[in-house]
Amino acid sequence: MEKIDPQIEHLINSFLQHDVPHLNEDLETVILCGSYATGQATLTSDIDLCYIGEFPTFKRENIVFQGKDFELMVAPWSWYEEIASERKYANNIGTPMVMLAQGRCVWGNSDKWVHLQKLARETYHAGPVKASDENIRRIRFHLTNLWDDYCDNENQTERQLLAMYLIQTCIESIFVLRQWWAVKPKYQLADLRSKDANLSYKLELCIQTFGGDQDVLRDFCTYVLNPVGGWLRESWTAF
Template identity: 25%
Template structure:
């Protein structure tokens, strides 16, 4: 950031003013995301989690404060429990990461302190294992996608298939380590956290494919992850409609 950390335009100070002006009675206000981790740029938004008294409304809201975009995550205690449960089911741990690694802007009754500890415990425990049927489905998808990647002559088709390979291989690697997943910019970050060796090789291969059009390193890295998950799955694979529907829903 080009702004002085002590200056009024610094995003942390903007977040403190927003907390004081908009949520003076909140049980806790937490600043998360790139600003809290020191990765903010001049265009970064503010990710703010707000715990309010029971009887309020759990919601997500986007607004602009002092010309900076703000993503608000407002919730009651019961609402936060539901969000934690949903983020555990999705295996992303979004709110858990926000609280565990966020910066406390304000709190009453040590509310933020207690929730941060709860979030840290949840992150340490991990999301649990995928059901065996889901792992088999992902192995089958990755096996098929790697075959398509080897056959793809069209550049656009190759990149489209590569996205399937990347996401599916990442899911299997996350599950292998019982690690939290991520989407968008968080996918490479979480991959490197979960497994610097295999995750790094997958990302390096993906970058090489995007830059040079050569899929070999990427395919090799994905194939190694497939081996960790049980290996390729083609002949003999079968699933019932219910299992297929549940896997798609996940």
């Protein structure tokens, strides 16, 4: 596990000394999550902290401390436990379950936290629930429609915009179709490289041409859709 940058560690400790006393006895554990916990932080990254304790409800807060944004997720143990066991795919790419699985305790370690992270890691390694046949059909239908709109449009600027939207939709779809946990856009290409080199190669060709090469774009989309039935050209009924 990556070591926390000493300057960031000092900043977090200073922040907690400033903020924790305001929470009286409700706060029991603080978990560092997100990019600073995984070693992927940049100069502009927020510091994500999960506050866990005997709080009455869930809430989010943003506090600027010494020029740095602290994103706080404050909730009781029961809320985090429910989240930690949730396998359903979520569009929220910063899902609390993933944050807990990859998190690092920075204040108030306890047996409760050890149990909570174990539960989150089990859920994380199990992966999202497999997409239903209906969800797969919707993805196929949506991508087929986007492709047709792209092919029918004769305005070069609008075609390029549609192409980029089609590429991004394919990327988002692949995480659902392959049962991969979603990641932020800035991590998507690296994540795809590690999971499917052929897919990432086709994606990079699309990006290099800004979606302007129709054959390259079609090849990428087809690669995404073929394992689940390809383009949706057959009849269907929604119930």
